[in-house]
Amino acid sequence: MAMLEVNNITVSYGNDPAVRNFSMTLEEGKICSLVGESGSGKTTVIRAIFGLLPGGGKVTAGDIYFEGNHLLTYDKKQWRKIRGTEMSMIFQDTGAMMNPTRKVGAAYAEYIRTHEKISGAEAARKGIAMLERMRLPSGDNVMQSYPFQLSGGMRQRVGIAMGMTYQPKLLLADEPTSALDVTTQAQIVRQMMELKENYGTSIILVTHNLGIAAYMADHIIVMKDGVIEDQGDRNHILYHSENAYTHKLLDAVPSIGGTRYV
Amino acid sequence: MFDEKDVILDARHITKRFPASKGRQLTACNDVNLKFYKGKTLGLVGESGCGKTTFMRLLVSLDTPDEGEILYRGVDISKLKGEKLRQNRQNIQMVFQDPATCFNPKMKIRDILCEPLLNFDRIRKSEKSAKARELLEMVELPGDFEDRYMHNMSGGQRQRVGIARALALEPEIIVMDEATSALDVSVQKTIIELITRLQREKGITIGFICHDLGLIQSFSHQVAVMYLGNIVEVMPGEGIGEQCRHPYSQALLASVFDIRMDFTKKIESIESEIPSPLDMPKGCPFSDRCGKCMNVCKKERPLLKETAPGHEVACWLYE
Numbered sequence: 010m011a012m013l014e015v016n017n018i019t020v021s022y023g024n025d026p027a028v029r030n031f032s033m034t035l036e037e038g039k040i041c042s043l044v045g046e047s048g049s050g051k052t053t054v055i056r057a058i059f060g061l062l063p064g065g066g067k068v069t070a071g072d073i074y075f076e077g078n079h080l081l082t083y084d085k086k087q088w089r090k091i092r093g094t095e096m097s098m099i100f101q102d103t104g105a106m107m108n109p110t111r112k113v114g115a116a117y118a119e120y121i122r123t124h125e126k127i128s129g130a131e132a133a134r135k136g137i138a139m140l141e142r143m144r145l146p147s148g149d150n151v152m153q154s155y156p157f158q159l160s161g162g163m164r165q166r167v168g169i170a171m172g173m174t175y176q177p178k179l180l181l182a183d184e185p186t187s188a189l190d191v192t193t194q195a196q197i198v199r200q201m202m203e204l205k206e207n208y209g210t211s212i213i214l215v216t217h218n219l220g221i222a223a224y225m226a227d228h229i230i231v232m233k234d235g236v237i238e239d240q241g242d243r244n245h246i247l248y249h250s251e252n253a254y255t256h257k258l259l260d261a262v263p264s265i266g267g268t269r270y271v
Numbered sequence: 272m273f274d275e276k277d278v279i280l281d282a283r284h285i286t287k288r289f290p291a292s293k294g295r296q297l298t299a300c301n302d303v304n305l306k307f308y309k310g311k312t313l314g315l316v317g318e319s320g321c322g323k324t325t326f327m328r329l330l331v332s333l334d335t336p337d338e339g340e341i342l343y344r345g346v347d348i349s350k351l352k353g354e355k356l357r358q359n360r361q362n363i364q365m366v367f368q369d370p371a372t373c374f375n376p377k378m379k380i381r382d383i384l385c386e387p388l389l390n391f392d393r394i395r396k397s398e399k400s401a402k403a404r405e406l407l408e409m410v411e412l413p414g415d416f417e418d419r420y421m422h423n424m425s426g427g428q429r430q431r432v433g434i435a436r437a438l439a440l441e442p443e444i445i446v447m448d449e450a451t452s453a454l455d456v457s458v459q460k461t462i463i464e465l466i467t468r469l470q471r472e473k474g475i476t477i478g479f480i481c482h483d484l485g486l487i488q489s490f491s492h493q494v495a496v497m498y499l500g501n502i503v504e505v506m507p508g509e510g511i512g513e514q515c516r517h518p519y520s521q522a523l524l525a526s527v528f529d530i531r532m533d534f535t536k537k538i539e540s541i542e543s544e545i546p547s548p549l550d551m552p553k554g555c556p557f558s559d560r561c562g563k564c565m566n567v568c569k570k571e572r573p574l575l576k577e578t579a580p581g582h583e584v585a586c587w588l589y590e
Contacts, residue, residue: 223534271312
C-alpha cells in the first residue's frame with residue numbers, strides 16, 4: 010500500500026464543495042505537486058490531509074489513508090501524535106505563523122517540548138543543531154532573534170527546520186517559495202530536494218509556479234475549480250498533455266526566450 | 272534602437288540615503304543613472320531591499336533624492352514644490368502592487384477612477400459616470416463595474432482598475448511596482464497583454480519593477496539590474512538570456528525555474544544572503560558573493576561601461 014492514499018474525497022465549507030472527487034497516491038521518497046490558480050482548492054486538499062481544515066471545512070465523502078491508517082477517524086489526541094512527527098507542514102510565510110512577540114528559540118523549544126519530554130536547554134540544543142543542518146549559519150543567533158529580525162529566506166528555513174525536526178515521512182508544503190526572491194527561492198528548492206535525497210521524505214508541494222513544479226515533482230496534478238483537470242509526470246504535463254487548461258496555464262508562464270509582447 | 276531625442280525622463284546621479292540607527296546612513300540608491308525613452312518599457316530587476324522601489328518613488332515625486340536630478344522634458348522635477356509639483360503629477364502616475372489595499376474600500380469604482388480628473392478640473396461632476404465607463408472599457412472591464420466596490424472584484428479586475436486610474440490623467444509615464452506579482456500566471460498574462468496594447472496605442476513610457484526575469488524580458492525594451500542600490504547592468508530587453516554579462520545578472524538568471532529549462536541541471540544559486548545595505552562592501556557591491564571576485568573588486572567600485580550598443584555593465588571583468 011502506498012504511503013498516502015487519498016480516495017475520492019469531497020471537501021466542503023458549509024454547503025459548497027470546494028474540492029470534489031479528489032484522489033491521489035504518494036509513495037515514499039516521491040514529490041507530488043499540486044498546481045492551479047488561486048481558489049482551485051490546492052490548499053484545501055493538503056489541509057484536509059493534515060486534518061487542519063479551517064472553520065466549517067469538512068471532508069464529506071471519501072477516505073484518506075496514511076500508512077494504512079484511516080486519518081478521518083482520528084481524534085485530537087491521535088492527530089497530535091502524528092502531526093510534527095509523522096507528517097508536518099510548511100506554510101507560505103513562516104514569519105506569519107510564529108508569534109511575533111516571542112523569540113524564534115522560545116517558539117522552537119516549545120514546539121520540541123510538546124513532542125518529547127526533555128528540558129528546555131536540551132530542546133534549544135536540538136533546535137540549534139537542526140537549524141544548522143538546514144544550512145542556517147549561527148543557529149544560536151537565529152534562536153535569539155525575533156521573527157521580524159530574520160530575512161524571508163531565513164524565516165522559511167526556520168519553518169523547514171521546524172517541520173523536519175522529527176524527520177517526518179510526509180512534508181506538506183503550501184507555497185513555500187511564493188513570498189521569496191528568485192535567488193532565495195532557488196536555495197529553498199534545493200534544500201527541499203536535499204530533504205528528499207537525504208531523508209527519503211515525501212513531499213506534497215502546492216505551488217502556482219509551474220517551473221518549480223516541473224523541476225521538483227515526480228507527479229504533477231493540475232487543479233481547476235476544485236477538481237483534477239489533468240495529471241501526469243513532467244513529460245506528460247509539459248510536452249504531451251492534450252488538456253486545454255494545462256495548455257493555457259503553460260502558455261501564460263513567462264519564459265526566458267519565450268513569447269515577447271513588444 | 273534608442274534615440275537620444277526620445278529621452279523623456281532622465282535620472283542623473285540619483286542618490287538617496289535614509290537615516291538609520293546609531294547615526295548611520297542607509298544608501299538605498301547610489302549614483303543611479305537611467306534614461307526612459309518615449310513609448311518604451313524599462314524593466315528594473317533586483318532582489319528585495321535593493322532599492323528598486325525607492326528609485327521609482329523618486330521618479331513619481333513621492334520622495335526627493337539627496338543628490339542628483341530627475342529631468343522630465345528638460346525640467347528637474349525633483350526640485351519642484353507646491354502647485355508646480357502638483358501639476359507635474361499629471362505626467363507621471365503609478366500602479367501599485369496590491370490594488371486591494373491602495374484604494375479606499377468605501378469608494379465606488381466610479382469615484383476612484385474620477386478622483387484625479389476632478390482634482391485637476393478635467394471633468395465636471397456630471398460627466399463622472401460616462402468617463403468612468405470609458406476608462407473601464409479601455410481596460411476591458413464591463414462599464415457596469417462603475418457601481419461596484421473594490422472588494423467585489425477579483426485580483427485581476429482590481430489591477431485593471433489600478434491601471435485605469437493611473438491612465439485616467441493620460442500621463443506620459445507610468446510606473447508599475449510589482450503590478451502583477453500578486454496575480455495568477457494566467458491573469459498576469461492578460462494584464463501584460465493589456466499593458467502592451469495600451470502602450471502601443473497611447474505611446475506611454477513604462478517603468479516596471481519586478482523580480483521575475485522571465486516576465487520582464489517578455490515585454491521590456493530595456494532591462495536594468497539593480498543590486499544594493501547600484502545599477503550593475505543595463506541591457507536591451509531582447510535576448511537577455513544570452514546577453515547578460517554581469518555575474519549577478521547571470522546568477523539571477525540561473526535561479527529562474529523555467530518550464531523550458533533543462534531539468535537535469537543542478538540549480539546554481541548564490542548561497543549567501545544579501546549583505547545589509549548599512550555595511551556595504553567597499554569595492555564592488557557584489558564582491559563578497561561573486562564567484563569571479565578579483566583583487567581589484569574589493570578595492571574599487573566599477574562604473575557602468577558600454578560593452579555593446581545599449582548595453583552597459585559595471586564589472587571589472589569587462590574593463
